[in-house]
Amino acid sequence: MTTPLELSGWRHVYSGKVRDLYAPDAPTSTAMGGGPERMLVVASDRVSAFDHVLSPGIPDKGVLLTTLSLWWFDRLAGGDGGRGIPNHLVASHVLTLGADGEANTADDVLSLIPDAVTGRSMVVKSLDMQPIECVVRGYLTGSGWAEYRESGTVCGIALAPGLHNGDRLPEPIYTPAFKAPMGAHDENITYERSVELVGAERAAELRDLSLEIYARAARTAEEHGLILADTKFEFGIDGDGVLTLADEVLTSDSSRYWDAAAWASGTTPEERMASFDKQIVRDWLAANWDKQGTPPELPADVVERTADRYRELLGRLTSA
CATH class of the missing domain: 3.30.200.20 (Phosphorylase Kinase; domain 1)
Structure with a gap:
């Protein structure tokens, strides 16, 4: 590093x-x-x-x-x-x-x-940072899609059968994770486990606030022709005991954004999920690395296309 x-x-x-x-x-x-x-x-x-x-x-x-x-x-x-x-x-x-x-x-x-x-x-x-990463999923994709194909669940939450990669969920779901120490993997946990970690009142506050922020952000994204497929939030407690949104928020690194028109008209997952995030990097790495040892260097075209998508997302969201 x-x-x-x-x-x-x-x-x-x-x-x-x-x-x-x-x-x-x-x-x-x-x-x-x-x-x-x-x-x-x-x-x-x-x-x-x-x-x-x-x-x-x-x-x-x-x-x-x-x-x-x-x-x-x-x-x-x-x-x-x-x-x-x-x-x-x-x-x-x-x-x-x-x-x-x-x-x-x-x-x-x-x-x-x-x-x-x-x-x-x-x-x-x-802030006194909370040990929970607050993930909200509005669409079925990524690791959630992989789990659904195996068990019909996402982070242990049962979903209806017959869903496809990229489908919109009936309602956004809250799937917390435990923030692992540096160098370790974050661990998906149940809501009940989050209660054990931070208490019932705080766990409910984290869940409800995360779902509220996602709903507001998803509406804003929709106004700009974008879909907010999923995102993750981090929170801390300030000196007055107030739950406070922290770290980065709703960026290309912490969220999946898709082009709404492509999603509506696409017939394959690749066409539906025209991403404005680092999915280009994930896809290239998954195809060119077995996850053993040191990852290969990213090609110049992957780096350039990813930067272009980051810039385009910022421009689309912040335009009048």
């Missing part, structure tokens, strides 16, 4: 597959648990699939995904007419899109972000 950047005013504390986390060099205040009040989340151009970081990265991926996350955080805070969903951005970290489509944020926040990571960073509040 690439060595994290050294950033003036910040010290590196953690790296995931595609994001790096920094704390202030000299925090002026602390959050609950004694940690810093603010953190810097930096989105890299790294791309992962099948629990491996691949090479090379996707050009401008960090900027594209950060811009899309900021756009969704703004809408979910009430910009779409719904109730405001609390998120992890510091209060002045407000997104505006300039005439050139570039993301702009308030000057006081921008001053905290080093030039080297401008455009692909978020200044966020420290």
Whole structure:
């Protein structure tokens, strides 16, 4: 994995597959648990699939995904007419899109972000992160389709017989996962297991809020000729005990987006599921790697086509 950047005013504390986390060099205040009040989340151009970081990265991926996350955080805070969903951005970290489509944020926040990571960073509040990854599926695809073919279920939830790859589910389903330690696989769990992990009240809050956000985002996607097939959310608890949306949200990395017209007219899974995410990478890797040892390098055309789909998704969603 690439060595994290050294950033003036910040010290590196953690790296995931595609994001790096920094704390202030000299925090002026602390959050609950004694940690810093603010953190810097930096989105890299790294791309992962099948629990491996691949090479090379996707050009401008960090900027594209950060811009899309900021756009969704703004809408979910009430910009779409719904109730405001609390998120992890510091209060002045407000997104505006300039005439050139570039993301702009308030000057006081921008001053905290080093030039080297401008455009692909978020200044966020420290949270007590929940150990559950909140997955919502509105369509049958991916690992859900593989399980359904074997057992007629998705994450243990029984579905009607006769469904096909890419079919819309009668109702979106909530399928939580337990967030594994770095280097291990996340584990799909039952809702009952999520209750054991975080308690009945918190588990219900995570489920209900995830389903609400998915429904709102799916309506927005539909208005732009897109289908939000599935997505995953992460939440934390702030210093006031409020459940708070965190990490990235509704991006090409955390979600499957399809072209609605292609889905309606397609006759094969490939035609139906014209993806605006890293499915191009997944498909190439599945066809060219046995999942043993180090993954092969991605060809230039796979990298270029993936970057183009990321850009197109951002353009389609944020257009008037």
